[in-house]
Amino acid sequence: MSEEFEIKNKVAASGLINFDLSTLLPKGERKGIDLKDFLFMEMVLKEKDFREKVAAINLEEYKDAYIYVYNSADAIVPLWAYFLITAKLTDTAKKIVYGSAENLEMILMHEAVRDYDFSEMNGKRVLVKGCSDKSIPENAYVELVEKLSPVVKSLMFGEACSNVPILKN
Template identity: 80%
Template sequence: MSEEFEIRNKVAESGLVNFDLTDLVPKGIRKGIDLKDFLFQEMILKEKDFREKVAAIDTEEYEGAYIYIYNSADAIVPLWAYFLLTAKLTDAAKKIVFGDREDLEVILMHNAIQTHDFEELRGKRVLVKGCSDKEIPENAYIELVEQLKPLVKSLMFGEACSNVPIVKN
């Protein structure tokens, strides 16, 4: 084939580095624990009953899991109850948070971004992938920009064929 009609991949030649935030999503099972299941008639915390139910938890079920603790009942639960439940599960779980599944994902992504070494992107033209099959919390994108802005030559969002320039250093 002549050089005149050679097919070239201009994206590959551009030195653009694709970064997919889904690569940072921690792998593992997510499990929710609803405190209403530990309450008398799903609305009253009786200390003795609560302690017995917590003691009866099979921690193997939560081994290596990311756990979110929430309360779907319209009941006031004292803070020590969260302490007690967390103390029971800490040795088995990878992470325990208070809140819903979305809160858990925000915290997991925060930890992943804060501990990731982005040095390999220093001085590079970086394109953060815009579409994903996994749901990424919006806050993760904000934190990613905070981490990358001082490092990269340029930062873009989207796909190679249609990206949005964000930062040019």
């Protein structure tokens, strides 16, 4: 093929780094523990019963899982109840948080962005992928911009064919 009609990938030749935030999502099963299941009549925490139910937790069910602990009952649960559940699962689970599945994902992504080595992007043009088949918490994008702003030459959001310029240094 002659050079006159050669197809060139201008995006690849531009030195643009395409970054997909979804690649930072930790892999593993997510599981919720609802404290209402540990309460007497789903309403009252009786310490002896609660401790027995916590002791009976099958640790294999939570091995290497990401766990969120919440309370869907309209009951007041003392803070030490969360301590007991967490103490039981700490050596088994990858991560335990208080809150919803969404809270768990936000914390996992926070840690992933915080711990990622972005040094390869120093002084480079970076395009953050805009579409993903995985759900990414919006806060992860905010934290990513915060992390990249001081080091990249330019930052864009979207796709190579259609992007939004965010900043230039």
